[in-house]
Amino acid sequence: MSTIHKSGSARYEGLGKDGKGHVSTQSGALDNQPYGFQTRFEDKPGTNPEELIAAAHASCFTMALSFGLAKAGHSDGTLETKAVVSLDKEGDGFSVTKSALTLSATIDGITAEDFAKAAAEAKVNCPLSKLLNCEITLEHSLNGG
Structure with a gap:
């Protein structure tokens, strides 16, 4: 498989707290x-980089787990993941310090041990987990299938 390229773009008019931005994706x-500033720090309508990273991480992890489970021979189930990305002030700036994944799943015919192993592997191996330079945690629950 050759390299896949996806893109997003951002435009910011004005500077600092008074600036207003717009973000778009290729799709x-x-x-x-x-x-x-208002959508990032004051809960005003709109998005922010951390929310976008959280959605990207949740979707990447969930897809990686789905493929891992399919490779292990499982053919039916539902996976739901929420990611909470933490932005903390550090010195004069900010850093993303954590992405906390919470997974709820219903998978037919899997043991709790096999499920935990597959989830842990997906957490480490999804491309966005590899990209993020922060602590990544995972809590999971397996419902009866």
């Missing part, structure tokens, strides 16, 4: 979605 899933 059009986001099309000039507003972002800025």
Whole structure:
């Protein structure tokens, strides 16, 4: 398989707290979605980089786990993941310090041990886990299948 390229873009007009930004994705899933200081730090309508990373990490991890379970011979189930990304002030700036994954799953015919192993492998091996330079935690629950 050759390299896959996906893109996103951002435009910011004005500077600092008074600036207003818009973010878009190649697919059009986001099309000039507003972002800025108010959407990042004051809970105003719009998005922010941490929310986008959380959605990307949750979806990447969930897909990686889905493929891992399929490779192990499982053919039916439901996976739901929430990621909470933490942004902390460090010195004069900010750092993403953690992405906390919470997974709820229903998988037919899997043991709790095999499920935990597959989830742990997906946490380490999904491409966005490899990208993030922060603590990544995982809590999971397996419902009866």
